[in-house]
Amino acid sequence: MIKQKLQQAIGDALADLKIGVIDFSLEYPNDVEHGDLSTNAALIHAKITKQNPRVLAEKIVLELEKQRKSGVFRKNKLSEVERIEIAGPGFINFYFTREFFAKTVEQILKDGSEYGKNNLHKGRKVMIEYTDPNPFKPFHIGHLMSNAIGETISRLFENAGAEVKRAYYGGDVGLHVAKAIWGMMKTPYDKSGKETEIAYIGRVYAEGNTAFESDPILADNIKEINKKIFEHSDAKIEELYKWGREISIKHFHEIFPKLDTRFDFEFYESEMAPIGMFLVDEFLQKGIFEKSEGAIVFKGEKYGLHTRVFVNSQGIPTYEAKELGLAKRKIETYPFDLSISVTGNEQNEYFKVLLKVIEFIFPETANKMRHISHGMLRFAEGKMSSRKGNVITGESLIHDVEKMVAEKIADRELNGEEKKQILDTVAIAAIKFSILKQAPGNDIIFDFEKSLSFEGDSGPYLQYGSVRANSVLQKAKKEGIKPSQKNIPAEVSEFEKLLARFEEVVEHATVNLAPQNIVTYLLQLSGEFNSYYVANKIVDPTDETASYKVALTAGFVQIMNHGLKLLGISVPEKM
């Protein structure tokens, strides 16, 4: 790639000038006026060579020009570079040839969906855990956020050549389950069908939680239930437990396909509890854990962290111990090179402690584990909490957005199949976009009206660009205009320049786990296409450059579809 080539060339030039190379940047400038690639090499090295940056820049350019002209001495002929300029305080800006951009378009069409893949994680085995809905609790929009982020990270790794396994971890034991079961015992499910089974479970869970918080006696009752669940000692509770667990999991499996997610592994806390207990016992002997007030804890203070309880004074493993069991299970299930857990950022501090403990228990694994957090989903009005029952479930959100899409397309001439496809893909795109447009880790202030817009910066806007371009291609086909590299217009459009940056953007997003980079880029690219579309008639049989314009359009569709796919968003045929 041109970037590596230039990187090398600049390094060579510096070496020829007998300058010890320190890290310099080589970037696509924000402003196209500043060239197609730009380096700060002269600025960075000016100090150590005690030279004026612009003077040094001139020397570097001179060396580069030598390389460019005499391919005999260098492998890098730099034939893609048309001219090199020095600008501002001492930036060296490279401008590419017309041919370079045309060739890029040719390459995009030739490689098709392969274009934009890279080898950043080639051959690595990666396990990604995300979504993590808990049986007996509603699948709410916070899970949607974890899902959107985890799915796009999975796809970025796949795109980078990794072998990715997706996992979800369900909390099917623990106090929340006891709360729900307490609620079920109090008000049994009414089978008349007035309330769906899943809605019922969500409701009784909230009731159990209120009871737990408001009355210490009821809280003790619930803790007792929790112990019985753990011990499997009560037939009635077992029955309710099995029923509720099954309903919940079935419900999750209805949602995942809508989100275009397919898990390879499903882990449950109930399986991890005994493994975790075993590990805690073993390492209690070895002095990693200690007993304190009847519980087994890890004292994190020695490491600048805080103390966490792994087994409570009732003898029941907490989330911490179960997570330890999960780590062991993951290691045994899939020999990963990297394991990523995506959770809400309220678990950040907790994960630091957990990773510390894992350093002692699985010393060879700790540095292969990584925690990525997403922000909280908050409303202008206040925080959502499944404990209080004021949640927006994932299902209802998807349903509401689909309704909005349906209104929008009500008077379109579309057949049933097409309408269904639009409902599915556009609603999901709107939701995923609203999550992925910003850096993960920050809170999302969720506003129904604004967050799910179909206009301006939005998922549907991106889809629209691609659909629109596709319809141009169909027209071109009808008119018999095939994409080609003949009669290329002399001028390079900004649209074309942006197209050539896709690979770089994807790599950057992959390295920094920053899907928002792709979102920003696709928005910009769509904007350029739409402007181009309005300003140019693409399918014009009288225009000899039409075939190249069609090639550009085809390249655009290819890039959009690939970029959106990385975000977990698909494109309908019409919209």
Next chain:
RNA sequence: GCCCUCGUAGUUCAACGGAUAGAACGAUUCCGUCCUAAGGAAUAAAUGUAGGUUCAAUUCCUGCCGGGGGCACCA
């Protein structure tokens, strides 16, 4: 109290230590014989505060102010 994190147009978000801080919504104007107007063109509008490091700071460091999260038997 201690630890983590975030403060960018009226609002919601971008910006690998770089050049004139980008968008969108909202506001004010325009564009309908033409390949999908879920579109395009234009105007106004922002780095919480005080220092420091650097050739260069929204970005790194420190203090202050403000929001969010965490700090033992929840997950």
